[in-house]
Amino acid sequence: MAASAINVSGGSVNLLEAFNSSAINLSSGSVLRIDSYNNSTINISGGILSSGLYGYNDTTVSVSGGIIGSLTLTDNGVLNFFGTGFSSSYQGDHSGQFVYDVTGTLASGDKLNTVIFLDDTSQARFTFNAPAVVPESSISRDAEYVSRDKSDLFHRAKYVAFRAGDEFHQEKYVACNRSDVFPEARDEDGGAGDEDLPGIFQEMRPMPDDYLPKGKTQLQAWLTNFGTVAGAQAVPLGLLPADLSALGAAQGTFNGSVAGVKTAKAALKSATQTELTATKTVNTTVRGIVRRIQANPAVTPTQKASLGINPRSAAKNHAPxxxxxxxxxxxxxxxxxxxxxxxxxxxxxxxxxxxxxxxxxxxxxxxxxxxxxxxxxxxxxxxxxxxxxxxxxxxxxxxxxxxxxxxxxxxxxxxxxxxxxx
Missing domain, CATH: 2.60.40.10 (Immunoglobulins)
Structure with missing residues (x-):
């Protein structure tokens, strides 16, 4: 039996589901939520997916456009993004899944700003369809290396590409310019990079004049040390009480904002997981009841319409x-x-x-x-x-x-x- 496909190019719908190698193609219109199971494929090139997508059991999702809510993949899922200027930051673990904030510009020109949830069997891939420009504000996690000509810090980023078509996994080195080669980073072909490009990466240390860490946790630790030393040596450093007071106030506001963001993100992730569980439960319950109603020949189309069920008809070319x-x-x-x-x-x-x-x-x-x-x-x-x-x-x-x-x-x-x- 050939796999079925749903093509959405306009209008609005609350829920779409794909089962057993089926496909959903969203190019325009509005969808509240998509659920996908068992080797199904989801292609999003436009439109709005407001609540999010939940993929289970070998689901493959490709995103090249559209406005996207959260994306959740478990059990060998693959998530592909196509566009430019991608950046991802690791936000921690939640209910056995790894959580990332992802930004960038999709191939359609739509701006990407979403949260993805991946279990340890699933992966995300970023493919540039134009020369990649590394944004100066890009921050990842656990800074170890920095580019020579920018102030960006990359911290063991899991998926980063710096040239069109390249995909590097768990790299230790960051491009200084687009002619450099990653000697240890693996691209999609499993190699070390394009051998015909000049230059070899060396292990890099942060630039001496880039004294302020980009990571929030590292900046908090740096500020604590700076404030302690500045307070103890205020006189020889030529600092006034007003300087120390301003530093303390700014540091306190910064620490409070970091804590507030962490609390808000934790609440969002918890609420998202609760919503996912509740949605699966209500879907399973309602669909079981609706199947019985649809199978009952005594129930009229008018009764089904009053329940909010779309009456099925032979007009859809169903064989009786x-x-x-x-x-x-x-x-x-x-x-x-x-x-x-x-x-x-x-x-x-x-x-x-x-x-x-x-x-x-x-x-x-x-x-x-x-x-x-x-x-x-x-x-x-x-x-x-x-x-x-x-x-x-x-x-x-x-x-x-x-x-x-x-x-x-x-x-x-x-x-x-x-x-x-x-």
Whole structure:
């Protein structure tokens, strides 16, 4: 069976889901949330994904445009960004996932400013589709090396590219200019870099005149030491009490702002995880109920519309379900009436609805529904007449009922098989 695809090029929708190697392509319009499972592919080249995306089990996501909320990938997910000027900063771990703030300009020209959540089996890749310009404000984590001609610090950044098409993983060296080669960084091909480019990177230390650390944690430690030494040696350094007071006030404001940002980000991540869990629970609950409603041939399109369910119709080129054949019934003294039938070529997602006339009643009532072709009607009284028939339902459509069979009475249609349990 060919994998299905959903193409969104306008309008708005609350939820899209991709299962089992399916694809979702968002180029325009507005989507609140996308869920993806089992080798599915999500391509985002435009539009708005306001709440976010959640990908499970080998999901591949490619982002080249659009306005993106948070992105979460688990279980061997791959996240591809295409554009220029990417920068990512590690924000810590949350519920077993690594959290990054990511900024840049996507290939479409849209600005990227989002949070990504990756477990230890998933990865993010950044591919430049134009010559990369390293922004002077770029900061990563645990500074060890600095470029020779810029003040940028890069701290063991996990995914950084400095030339169009290059992708380096866990590099230890930072480009000083676009003609340099990374001797130990690995690109997508697994090599050390382009061998035809001149220059070899050497281990680099921060420039002597770049005394202020760029990392917030490092700057806090530097300020603490600076304030302690300046206070102890104010006179020989020519510092006035007003200087020390201004330094203390500025340092206090800075430390408070850093703590406030950390608290706000921790609250956001916790709320995001809570929302993810709650959304999965409510989706599973509601979809189970809706499937039963959609499979019930007695529910009208008007009733479905009043519930906010899109009534399914044959206008979407769904093949109608086929009447089941070969229905048999076998009664046991334990009070179980065992039914069997043939699915008659109906698709695997067909739901079979079992109806019965019990005793002298002429009304057909639903006594169960199954995806399989067997059903045990329990709690029956041996010897009491029961007639059965089966309907096939799928995509809001129902087949003509099968010929009925009767236990403990005259049979119409299919031949009855009746036996007593030993």
């Amino acid at each position: 379900p086929v009447t089941p054949t070969g229905l048999t019934a076998e009664g046991f003294s334990t009070g179980v009436n065992a039914l069997k039938w043939d699915r008659a070529g109906n698709k695997s997602n067909t739901i079979f609805v079992i109806q019965a006339q019990i005793g002298a009643s002429l009304d057909w009532v639903e006594v169960g529904s199954k995806n399989a072709t067997k059903f045990d009607h329990v709690g029956q009284t041996p010897g009491v007449k029961v007639a059965y028939r089966v309907l096939a339902t799928r995509a809001g459509m129902a087949s003509v009922p099968s010929p009925s069979v009767t236990l403990y009475g005259a049979s119409t249609g299919v031949v009855l098989t009746l036996a007593k349990a030993a």
